Amino acid sequence: MTKLKLNRLKSVSIEDITDQAEKATAMMGQIRSAMLAPTARKSAPAFNLSQLSALCGAERGSILHRLTKGGLPPGNLNPSGSRREFTLAESREWIREYRKEQRRPQGAEAVTISVGNFKGGVTKTTTAVTLAQGLSLRGHRVLMIDVDPQGSATTLFGILPDTEVEEDQTVLPLAMGTESSIRYAIRPTYWDGIDIVAAAPLLFGAEFALPSRQSRDAEFQFWSVLDLAIDDVRSEYDVIIIDTPPALSYMTIAAFMAADGIIMPLPPNPLDFASAAQFWTLFSDVAANLKAQRGYDKHFSFMHVLLARVDSSDSASNVVRQWIGQTYAEKVLPVEIPKTAVASSSSAEFGTVYDVAKYDGNARTFKRARDAYDTFVEYVEGSIREVWDTQVEERANAAPVKPVSAVIEGVA
Ligand SMILES: Nc1ncnc2c1ncn2[C@@H]1O[C@H](COP(=O)(O)OP(=O)(O)O)[C@@H](O)[C@H]1O
Numbered sequence: 001m002t003k004l005k006l007n008r009l010k011s012v013s014i015e016d017i018t019d020q021a022e023k024a025t026a027m028m029g030q031i032r033s034a035m036l037a038p039t040a041r042k043s044a045p046a047f048n049l050s051q052l053s054a055l056c057g058a059e060r061g062s063i064l065h066r067l068t069k070g071g072l073p074p075g076n077l078n079p080s081g082s083r084r085e086f087t088l089a090e091s092r093e094w095i096r097e098y099r100k101e102q103r104r105p106q107g108a109e110a111v112t113i114s115v116g117n118f119k120g121g122v123t124k125t126t127t128a129v130t131l132a133q134g135l136s137l138r139g140h141r142v143l144m145i146d147v148d149p150q151g152s153a154t155t156l157f158g159i160l161p162d163t164e165v166e167e168d169q170t171v172l173p174l175a176m177g178t179e180s181s182i183r184y185a186i187r188p189t190y191w192d193g194i195d196i197v198a199a200a201p202l203l204f205g206a207e208f209a210l211p212s213r214q215s216r217d218a219e220f221q222f223w224s225v226l227d228l229a230i231d232d233v234r235s236e237y238d239v240i241i242i243d244t245p246p247a248l249s250y251m252t253i254a255a256f257m258a259a260d261g262i263i264m265p266l267p268p269n270p271l272d273f274a275s276a277a278q279f280w281t282l283f284s285d286v287a288a289n290l291k292a293q294r295g296y297d298k299h300f301s302f303m304h305v306l307l308a309r310v311d312s313s314d315s316a317s318n319v320v321r322q323w324i325g326q327t328y329a330e331k332v333l334p335v336e337i338p339k340t341a342v343a344s345s346s347s348a349e350f351g352t353v354y355d356v357a358k359y360d361g362n363a364r365t366f367k368r369a370r371d372a373y374d375t376f377v378e379y380v381e382g383s384i385r386e387v388w389d390t391q392v393e394e395r396a397n398a399a400p401v402k403p404v405s406a407v408i409e410g411v412a
């Protein structure tokens, strides 16, 4: 029998750790430039005619007919003229035309969704980013806000948190009180229809800035910094998605309090189930405290639990699925995201299932994963539409304020 033997233990100094950190950062830089060459930026997928018609929810023939009428981007024919291809931006123009009825109605504004769970590795970031991409492929305009100092969502958008994110591209100035509208931090991404507010390790500073402001100023409400900051841009987006860190941090609370809806991805395994239970306890403690002590009352329009990374061959997961159903009842979305190599292998390339233009592996595996995400996005779009409808109704019911001139004319 061979004996496994470790090298002799070597003590690790702080300098060694610094050295290690530099090596890891340099490696990330290399991986990125190798992978994203030649542009050193991610590029969005393009779509052929059948893919475009599926996205538009129309027959191929209808798209072909519409093409002859002009007014929408014709895409690009390949040299032999046999295949037409549409960029993401072109496709979104088509989608917005074909899905006019499903777009945000007049009088409604961006619906804010926070993806959260105090545990790491439960697919929060994957869920947040695929949701953003999926909604944009349904014609919506999305603002993604990354408030996790680890910046995983930022990385998925091809931006390296350690070297490519400055403080003023993150929410940190909001926490410090040097900015009040989030507008300064917004930048476009490689994905048409999604803008991002990035995150980087320097965001840890918010965890000092927020409590320190709170203790200096009794009027300050740390939980409302994000909510107030997005007011300025609510009319410019259809959906705002916030990816949160795996901790009950001050910023996480601010992210939840800014949200109309919460999505909690939950893989059906016993440990994740247990930590989700802790999540609700901690969250309810915080919220109940804010209500009792500060009179802050919060209503969410929806809370969805998403069965994530489900491995149906794992018998333990069937048991936990039942626990989840009993515990969260109607909050559980009627869709399961399967555990799939598609998600993990494509995220090895810093992407998601929507980034894959053509899958090299098993087509059925890919379709199963893609269909599950599509269904998830469709359910969430349904919730978003309900919130929009309520906004429009509330606006219509609000007592109309008559301009003074009308009142005077009425009297005369
Ligand atoms: N459906 C899936 N099947 C298999 N692996 C997945 C799936 N979704 C995400 N993953 C992988 O799980 C890991 C954790 O996901 P991530 O979104 O970073 O979680 P979190 O944000 O909660 O920490 C990542 O390596 C990701 O690629």
Ligand SMILES: [Mg+2]
Pocket: 124, 125, 126, 148, 152, 153, 244
């Ligand atoms: Mg994450």
